[in-house]
Amino acid sequence: MSDKKYSAVVTAVGMYVPDKVYDNAYFESIVDTTDEWIRTRTGIRERRILEKGATSDLATKAAEDLLKTHNVDPKEIDIIIVATVTPDMFFPATACLVQDRIGATNSWGFDLSAAC
């Protein structure tokens, strides 16, 4: 590490979760399970579900939250990497779809899959 000239630092953050909630009671109604079993085995009480749209919508909204909150110009982005195991499709990469929607016109990008 002694020849290191630069360090990679996080300078802005953003996120998005959809509004629709599936709580444990919902799963009690569709499969053979209980709220208590789920909570004690996994720690999960509820999750968010995107009813309409795809991973690029989740990724774009998270990016937009970051850009807006931290006043970042999308034209200054050099590279977009989208980590996902649920890309919108095999190709083009979800990074391309995000690049287009946020107007990151000077960027390169690709997807990264190293799974759940």
Place this chain on the structure above:
Amino acid sequence: MLLIGADKMSSIVDYTDRNNCILFGDAGAAVLIEPSEDLSLGLQDSILRIDGSGRESLYMLGGGSLNPCTHETVDKKMHYLYQDGKAVFKVAVKGMADVSYELMQKNNLTSDDVAYLVPHQANLRIIDATAQRMGLSKDKVMVNIDRYGNTTAATIPSCLVEYYRDGKIKKGDKLILSAFGAGFTWGALYVVWAMD
């Protein structure tokens, strides 16, 4: 560099599979990564591992070049995520705890030095076991699995966003990010938080 973790897990979850459908949720989270001349901030070190012999435990078989989409692959539910939960749990518990602890040792970090463990949110029991191995109390472990489930690529960045926005992390805090997933692939990063 805009690094985004996003997954619509509900698109590959079989909602008749009682063991797996309860686990996953949909989310996206993003971080902007820039170079810094202050080398004491940002990414300091990492341990990254891969072991493809774990491919039988966690996968989605259909849709790729091995099993292109046909009526048969649909009928056989090959376009859903499959997980042998018990097998994955056993390996993940050890894998995540081992790399996190090794990374602390390698960088001479004590449990007092570490401000937070930022773990992949797959299962609270795996998270607890990792924290225990690192000697961290529960208040030093980032958790949002209770509200979002396992959001795959969004788990670690969404924890960072929420804890940062809640004012719980500050510049100079030493963080250990740790994850485990299909492959198997797993690893840990030692990061010094750079945002005020």
